[in-house]
Amino acid sequence: MLINLSNHPASTWGKAQREASRMYGEVEDWPFPLIPPEWDAHQVAGLAQDYAERIVRRLNEAGGGRHAVHVMGEMTFTCTLVRLLHQRGILCLASTSQRIVEEDPASGKKIACFRFERFRPYPCLQALSF
Template sequence: MLINLSNHPATSWGAPQRAAAAPYGPIEDWPFPAIPPEWDDRQVAALAQRYARRITDRLREAGPGPHAVHVMGEQTFTCTLVRLLQQKGILCLAATSHRIVEEDPTRGRKIAYFRFVRFRKYPVCLQSS
């Protein structure tokens, strides 16, 4: 199973991204939580702990793997959650893409498109002292 913890549901993914996710089996979309900018480190860490427990429980329920979690969102929460999941031996992935920008200077617009390239494993995130 691949848990897609992002604000981009798998139904919006193109064929290359769905193909890259296929080795993990079914994809389960989880919306990325809204992280208030006023929160301090402890509040972010507490939410990450809750998500780590939910994800661990869900992957256990899913049975034998391979399993992975695609985590894309607010950076401090992502870093904290990835570290917690890695401590439990859970593979965490980020999507990489080419950013294609079209500019229309006459209208003052800029449109960005993202073309998926691959999933990349998060490096081991260590707890700082």
């Protein structure tokens, strides 16, 4: 199972992203939580802990097989949640894309499109060496 914790439901994904997700079987959409800008680090960590527990419970319910969590959203929550999930041995993924920008000559407005390229695992912080 792939839990898609983002504000982009799998039904809106392009063909390449849907195909890349197939290795995990079912995709289950979870909307990314709103993180108030006035929250401090402890409040963010508390919410991340709640989500980590819910995700672990859901993946256990899903049974065997390949599992991962696609996490794309507010950065402090994402960092905290990914760290908590890694501590539980859960693979976390980010989606990568090509940013294609075109300018409308008539209006001068820039239009940005994002073309999915691949899922990239978040690195396990304990394993990083520079």
